[in-house]
Amino acid sequence: MPLYRAPVKDTLFVLEAVAGLYNHGNVPGFEAVSPDLVEAVLSEGGKFCAEVLAPLNLPGDRQGCTRHADGSVTAPDGFREAYRQFCEGGWGGLIADPHHGGQGLPYTIGAVLQEFIAASNMAFGMYPGLSEGAQAAIEVVGSPEQKAKWLPPMVQGRWTGTMNLTEPHCGTDLGLIRTRAEPNADGTWSITGTKIFISAGEHDLSENIIHLVLAKTPGAPDSVKGISLFIVPKFIVNDDGSLGARNAVSCGSIEHKMGIHANATCVMNYDGATGWMLGEEMKGLAAMFIMMNAARLGVGIQGLAQADAAYQNAVEYAKSRLQGRSLTGPKNPDCKADPIIVHPDVRRMLMDARAYTEGMRALVLWGAIRVDLSRKAPDAAERELADDLISLLTPVIKGYGTDRGYEVATNCQQVLGGHGYIAEWGMDQFVRDARIAMIYEGTNGIQALDLVGRKLGSKGGRGTQTWLGLVGADLAAASDERLAFITQPLARALGDIQAGVMWLLQNGMANPDNAGAGATAFMRMMGHVALGHMWLKMSTASLAALDAGTSDPDFFSAKLTTARFFAARVLPETQSLKSQLEAGAETVMALPAEMF
Known part of the structure; x- marks a missing residue:
């Protein structure tokens, strides 16, 4: 287990x-x-x-x-x-x-x-x-009445909620949705259509399920501008808060998936179900993006989580599995073999996992503070600054975070060798569950396009310049020569990302395919630099703790060792990624479709 x-x-x-x-x-x-x-x-x-x-x-x-x-x-x-x-x-x-x-x-x-x-x-x-x-x-x-009616039972957990976007014929391009909402005389709406891939769409954990459903009203533009958002409960809620009749919404089937088997991913059928409009008519996509942005950060956290779970189990196995001898001589002379954690290639995979999980945890929580400040900081300028930063970093946390999370989970499975491929050890589940995080809430290719196509230039590039300035300022402040192991490679990587931004500005507008072809490479570059920034912060704090005579020197020494690994073996990748970006779209788009 x-x-x-x-x-x-x-x-x-x-x-x-x-x-x-x-x-x-x-x-x-x-x-x-x-x-x-x-x-x-x-x-x-x-x-x-x-x-x-x-x-x-x-x-x-x-x-x-x-x-x-x-x-x-x-x-x-x-x-x-x-x-x-x-x-x-x-x-x-x-x-x-x-x-x-x-x-x-x-x-x-x-x-x-x-x-x-x-x-x-x-x-x-x-x-x-x-x-x-x-x-x-x-x-x-929501209106005050809607908040009072729906939120308390959801906060208590008596009712749960879902988001219903995708339909059989459309995913990312939500302008194609066919679900319709017809007005009723009493102010409610009649919702008809089919949604797919609805996580937690039907289950027995809660008393009621509150579906938020995208649909188009009569006469609305047949595009994303015509989408409205509706509250459609599994059970109609009476005026006194009690549950009434079953609504005309049902689970047609459960998707047969590669992973997350214990979550009911449903095909949901709406057959004239009663719904209430949430927000303004034809402003549904903006309202749904409140959910989607929160979900994208949550999915980034899932990538980190599966990587960490896989890492913990790979470490336990590597310490106890006896195979072969250390290349520098026996480390366990009383046995016929050494634990595999002595082997450099096993160490490579474990150190990469450790460097990613600890770095990504720092980035997620640094970003989470930006979410709090964007919502509640007393000063409007501080709220705006925090919003600029988290808006820029959300596709990185989701896209880069889950790409790397899956890589780490796979490598940790590899640490177990053949046992990693056997289901009873559980490593295959971490890999299978991590895989969906790269796909849902906008595939990682979409996250990369969102980053280079929208976020970098948003508000005149204000968020991008702010983030680059923060990294640069922390580098300038890190004058302790003992930090050179991280400051020097991070400074080079920051230069690569700055050059990448300039290349995209010059070449992406001239030919949008250039931006599309290099988007994933750029997102990975930015992820490396973002984690490098976090490792600089953690290294600075660790040195300070050691200098102050901490009671736990091993913890902070391990931080510095892991930071050295990241600086020496991960940050240099920005150079090759920059070359991929600057190769442009020519070789990507050259082959005619019929020749594939």
């Missing part, structure tokens, strides 16, 4: 030394945030994930969800009880508005718990995770 231990210690270090969690006491929601409170929340959350969710991960994957003849769906054994404990523990309302029954903690704390939950049981985490996104959309664009 695979193991999982929540990385509480590393997370506490990142929250204080990198994210600066305790530097924002003037921001609403941060007033009561203290190191003791945060450690207590993370420790209890980590314990719940390790003791309740992780043991259900492998058996849940094997059993999967079951659709019954009446269209109802049951989750795997143990999931219903685990969800009850999740709700009783208040985990679903951790960051929700206290006006709706939540605890009002910063989004950053919620991001930590998202990682712990996804690493211990990604499929389980998708049930409350999608619900949080639906709550966010209702919170931002």
Whole structure:
């Protein structure tokens, strides 16, 4: 059975030394945030994930969800009880508005718990995770009456939520959707259409499921400008809050997927279902993007989480599996072989995994603070600055984060050799579950296009210049010569990314295919630099702790060693990625389609 231990210690270090969690006491929601409170929340959350969710991960994957003849769906054994404990523990309302029954903690704390939950049981985490996104959309664009009606039961976890975008004939191009909304005399709408790939679309964990559905109203433009968003509950909710008749929405089937088997990914049929418009008519896509942006950050966290779970199990195996001898002589002379962790190539894979997971955790939480500041900072200029930065980094966290997360999960499977390919060890599940994160909420190719086509030049490139300036300023401030191992390669990588931005400005507008052909290479470059920036911050904090005489020198020494690995073996990749970018679209687009 695979193991999982929540990385509480590393997370506490990142929250204080990198994210600066305790530097924002003037921001609403941060007033009561203290190191003791945060450690207590993370420790209890980590314990719940390790003791309740992780043991259900492998058996849940094997059993999967079951659709019954009446269209109802049951989750795997143990999931219903685990969800009850999740709700009783208040985990679903951790960051929700206290006006709706939540605890009002910063989004950053919620991001930590998202990682712990996804690493211990990604499929389980998708049930409350999608619900949080639906709550966010209702919170931002819903009327006071809608908020009062729908949000308290969702915060409590009695009701869950979904997002319904994709249809059989359209995914990214939502202008093609065919789901229709016809007005009713009482102000409600009649929703008809079919949606596919709907995570947590039908299940037995909650009393009601609140679907947020994109549809087109009569006379609306047949494009993305004509899309509206509707609240469509599984059960109609009476005026007193009790549940009434079953709505005309049903699960037609469960998708047969490569991974996340324990989450019900459904084909949803709307047959004149009763719905309520959320927000303004024909402004539905903007409202849905509130969910999608939150979901994209959450998916980036899933990439990190699967990588970390795979890494933890690969380390345990590498320490105990005896095969061959060290190239520099026996390290375990009392046995016929050494543990495989002595072999350089095994170390290469483990160090790459460690460097990615710790670096990505820092980037996610540094970005999460930007989310909090963009929403609640008292100063408008500070909110705008934070929004610029997180908007720029969201496709990087999602796209780069899940690309690298999948690579790490695969390499950690490789550490186990043949046993990694055998299902009972659980490594194949980490790989299969990590794979979907590169696809849903906008494939990573779409994330790369969003980065180079929209985010880099947004608001005159203000966010891009701000981020580049931050990295440059931290490099300039890192005058300690002991940091040269990270500052020098990071400075070169920063130069590569700056040159890449200029190349895209000069060549992408002249020929958009140039931007499209180089988008993925650029996104990877930017991800490397973003993680390098985080490793600079962690290295600076680690040296300071060692100089101050920390009681845990091994922890900070390991940070510096891992930073050296990242600086020496990952950051130099920006040079070759820059060459790929500057090769342009010619060789990519030269072959006629009929010759493929």
